[in-house]
Structure formats: structure tokens, C-alpha cells
Amino acid sequence: MLELADRLVPLVAAGVPIALATSIDVIGSSPRPAGSSLAVAGDGSVLGSVSGGCVEDAALAACRALLGGEPGAVHRFGFGDAAAARAGLACGGELDVLVHELDPAVADELRAAASGSPAVIGLVTAGPPALLGRSVTHASADALPGVPAGLVRAALEGRRGGGVAGGVEIACDGVLVRIFADVAAPRRRMVICGATEVAVALAAAAGAVGFQVTVCDPRAVFLAPSRFAPGTELVVGRPHDVLRSVTLTAGDAVCVLGHDEDLDPLALAEALEGGAGFVGALGSRATTLRRRERLTALGVAPEAQAGLRMPIGLDIGARTPAEIAIAVLAEVLAVRAGRNAAPLRSGSGPIHRAAVPR
Numbered sequence: 001m002l003e004l005a006d007r008l009v010p011l012v013a014a015g016v017p018i019a020l021a022t023s024i025d026v027i028g029s030s031p032r033p034a035g036s037s038l039a040v041a042g043d044g045s046v047l048g049s050v051s052g053g054c055v056e057d058a059a060l061a062a063c064r065a066l067l068g069g070e071p072g073a074v075h076r077f078g079f080g081d082a083a084a085a086r087a088g089l090a091c092g093g094e095l096d097v098l099v100h101e102l103d104p105a106v107a108d109e110l111r112a113a114a115s116g117s118p119a120v121i122g123l124v125t126a127g128p129p130a131l132l133g134r135s136v137t138h139a140s141a142d143a144l145p146g147v148p149a150g151l152v153r154a155a156l157e158g159r160r161g162g163g164v165a166g167g168v169e170i171a172c173d174g175v176l177v178r179i180f181a182d183v184a185a186p187r188r189r190m191v192i193c194g195a196t197e198v199a200v201a202l203a204a205a206a207g208a209v210g211f212q213v214t215v216c217d218p219r220a221v222f223l224a225p226s227r228f229a230p231g232t233e234l235v236v237g238r239p240h241d242v243l244r245s246v247t248l249t250a251g252d253a254v255c256v257l258g259h260d261e262d263l264d265p266l267a268l269a270e271a272l273e274g275g276a277g278f279v280g281a282l283g284s285r286a287t288t289l290r291r292r293e294r295l296t297a298l299g300v301a302p303e304a305q306a307g308l309r310m311p312i313g314l315d316i317g318a319r320t321p322a323e324i325a326i327a328v329l330a331e332v333l334a335v336r337a338g339r340n341a342a343p344l345r346s347g348s349g350p351i352h353r354a355a356v357p358r
């Protein structure tokens with residue numbers, strides 16, 4: 001649900017009724033993680049996806065039925081059974097989906113997620129029938145009759161802190177209430193140094209997968225907003241100065257795409273000092289060697305340089321700016337997920353591993 005926050009916020013503000021089908025448990029293989037939602041608005045528009053196409057028709061029908069007055073419910077689709085065959089689930093897993101209304105009371109959490117801040121919304125998935133499908137947040141933790149607000153807040157905050165959606169159970173007076181906590185982790189930052197054509201393509205692609213993108217360059221003429229995707233932060237300034245002014249974390253990436261032999265090493269040194277989890281630079285092998293020599297002259301220790309991704313990008317034969325951007329982003333994502341970026345056909349075991357905080 002929170003993955004759709006930026007598109008749900010204006011609908012909620014306009015008072016449009018919305019039904020959602022939210023994946024609350026995934027057993028085995030599924031193209032999408034728990035917390036993925038398909039939303040159907042009262043105006044007929046459809047947003048999102050529960051499972052990447054496997055059960056969308058069934059989820060759509062259930063949401064429309066809810067808007068038509070039928071009660072919400074938990075639906076299970078499992079590989080091999082009749083329901084799965086009708087729904088199209090053929091990926092070998094089981095999927096529990098809660099069909100529920102979007103409560104306007106969760107608007108603050110939706111707005112937080114849309115802005116890139118952490119957010120959490122709880123959905124009651126089991127317990128007293130009167131509570132099924134109810135939404136709860138930190139601010140509305142007292143909205144579940146018979147369930148202590150303190151326990152609800154603790155459960156939600158525990159999930160928010162971990163950054164991964166999942167179920168929590170609260171036992172109260174012999175009654176077990178299960179709440180699925182949908183979580184939006186803080187948006188990861190990508191700082192792109194050098195407003196090149198590769199930067200234009202990379203900013204668009206990185207923004208599409210959820211990064212908060214900043215592009216910096218000392219040349220204002222190359223930072224025209226018309227060149228970049230909406231939502232890209234454009235900063236005129238020397239890259240190392242810009243990097244010094246932002247807070248970087250292990251989940252953030254710095255990609256140096258310019259070809260300034262004086263400024264590029266300064267930016268790389270600052271990115272390493274700032275604690276970015278991914279630091280890389282575009283360039284030939286000869287350029288890479290010169291950069292390392294310059295970094296050594298700047299006092300950057302060999303062990304710090306060992307983590308640099310230079311030349312940046314996976315070897316996919318990229319030549320055009322768009323292709324190079326894909327190669328760069330693919331390496332960023334692989335490093336973040338702890339993957340080796342090998343073809344899926346060369347491995348074995350589950351394709352979709354346990355979720356990690358993003």
C-alpha cells in the first residue's frame with residue numbers, strides 16, 4: 001500500500017473511495033514481496049499490482065466487489081489449487097491477500113511515505129471479525145477496541161525500525177490479533193556528480209526505482225530542469241562541496257560521471273569520507289589508474305580505495321547514455337542487495353529471497 005503513496009495521497013485528499021488488495025503473506029515464490037498492493041478507486045482507475053500479474057484479475061474483481069458493498073476478506077491463492085489456476089498463480093508459491101478499504105485516517109502516513117520519510121500502517125488480518133481489515137497507525141493505536149494502544153504502537157514501531165513489512169501478533173485477554181505492518185523505509189539517496197547525458201538517463205532510472213536523486217555540477221547551464229526527470233534535485237556547485245553538505249548513509253550511492261581530473265578525485269574522497277555505501281566513477285581503465293594515484297596523493301588509504309567501483313557499471317556491452325545508465329544502476333542495485341549480478345540461469349535456489357530494508 002505504501003509503495004503507492006504518492007498516487008494515493010491526491011485521491012484520498014479528493015475523497016475518492018479506494019479498495020485495496022494487499023499481499024500480507026508470501027509462502028514460497030512470488031514476483032512481489034508482502035505489502036504489495038493493487039488499488040481500485042471509485043472513479044474506476046487501477047493502480048499497482050499484487051504479484052506482478054499472477055493474481056491481478058482475481059484481486060481486481062475482489063476490490064470491485066468491496067466497492068460494491070461486499071465485506072473485506074482474506075483470500076489465499078496457492079499453486080496447484082483451483083483458485084490458483086483461475087487466478088493465474090503459476091510461480092510455485094502461496095499468497096494471502098487482504099481486500100480492504102483505504103481508511104482516510106492513514107493519510108499522514110501516506111504523505112510521509114510519499115515524501116521519502118519512514119512510515120508504517122497496520123492492517124488487522126486476523127482476530128475478532130469486527131476488526132478484520134481495520135487500519136491502524138501510531139496516532140490511531142487506540143482504534144482497536146479491546147487491544148491496548150501501547151502494544152499496538154510497540155508492534156508498529158518495531159516493524160518501522162526494521163524497515164521490512166511483515167506480520168505481528170498481539171495476545172490480549174485470550175484473544176490473538178494479527179496485524180500486518182506495511183512499512184516504507186527512508187528513501188535512499190543517489191548523488192550524481194556531473195550533469196552529463198548519462199546522468200540524465202541515470203537520474204530518471206534511479207528515481208523510478210525509488211532513489212532520491214541529486215545531480216550536482218559547477219556549470220549551471222547543464223542543470224536545466226528541462227533535461228531531467230521531475231523530482232530530481234539539481235544543485236550548482238563543485239561535487240565535493242555538495243557531498244560535504246549532505247548526510248550519506250550505507251544505503252546511499254555516489255556516482256561520479258564527469259571527466260574532470262581535478263574535481264573527480266575530490267568528490268570520490270569526500271564520498272568515501274562521508275560514508276556512502278556505494279561509491280563509483282565512470283571512465284576508462286587509464287582514467288581509473290590516474291584517479292587512484294590522485295586519491296593516494298590526497299591521503300586516501302588503500303583499504304578505503306578498495307571499496308571504490310571503478311570503472312563503474314556491469315559489463316553488458318553498454319555504449320549509449322541510456323545503456324550505460326542501466327549498467328550503472330544494475331551494479332548499484334546488485335551491491336545493495338548483496339548479489340553477484342550473475343545471470344539467473346546460472347544459479348539455483350529461490351529467485352526471490354527474503355526482503356531487506358531499502
